[in-house]
Amino acid sequence: MQKDHIYAEPLAHIQDFRFDDQVADVFPDMIQRSVPGYQSIIQTIGQLAERYQQTNSHYYDLGCSLGAASLAMRRHISASGSKIIAVDNSAAMVQRCQRHLSAFRSEVPVEVLEADICELPLENAAMVVINFTLQFLAKPQRNDLIERVYQALKPGGLLVLSEKIVSENVQSNDLLIELHHxxxxxxxxxxxxxxxxxxxxxxxxxxxxxxxxxxxxxxxxFAESTLWFQCFNFCSMVAFKS
Structure with missing residues (x-):
């Protein structure tokens, strides 16, 4: 695992963050050192996939990066006719995700797509994972994506939404930022x-x-949602379709 040294030296011009080759090469180290509880979230996604799996269904990993959530679901899904669809708009991430997923044998097929999740058709879903991805979309696109996810979920389906968050209270927000730093x-x-x-x-x-x-x-x-994880200014929620 390559160490993340992208911002270790002073930069004359700091470009907007992009999920390019440089980031993809160090992403496992970057996210483990930057997102508290990340591994617990990934492990729990696998457990949730086992509990909420349905036969002849799709399992979406929207904004899949290197495919950690897809791998977690794949390890726990046993229902017949299951298919995981992992999607990212970064070519660098998609290429590496395909390599990572092909290294693990499983009877559950995974399709890795380079696509815009805001335009991707969604259907027949038992479970949808949006893991630290919604926060990178333009705000007007977020409502539309969540609505389409709801429509794509089968009855009894589950959405897992993990995000960095802000507190509405200034003092609390400053504290969470400092704890994260x-x-x-x-x-x-x-x-x-x-x-x-x-x-x-x-x-x-x-x-x-x-x-x-x-x-x-x-x-x-979604009639019901639950905040199941929070550490500092990072959280994960589940929402159920009845």
């Missing part, structure tokens, strides 16, 4: 790396509050 410091990131990456993400990642997510889910048709 402490987490990154403890994982070896320097002040320069933390600062430069934050600048790179400012225009491309705009997190919502938990309340905003809950309202969006309810408006899309």
């Amino acid at each position: 402490n987490f990154k410091r403890a994982n070896g990131y320097s002040e320069l790396e933390i600062s430069q990456k934050r600048t790179a993400l400012e225009k491309v990642m705009q997190p919502d509050s938990i309340a905003e997510h809950q309202v969006r889910l309810q408006q899309a048709g």
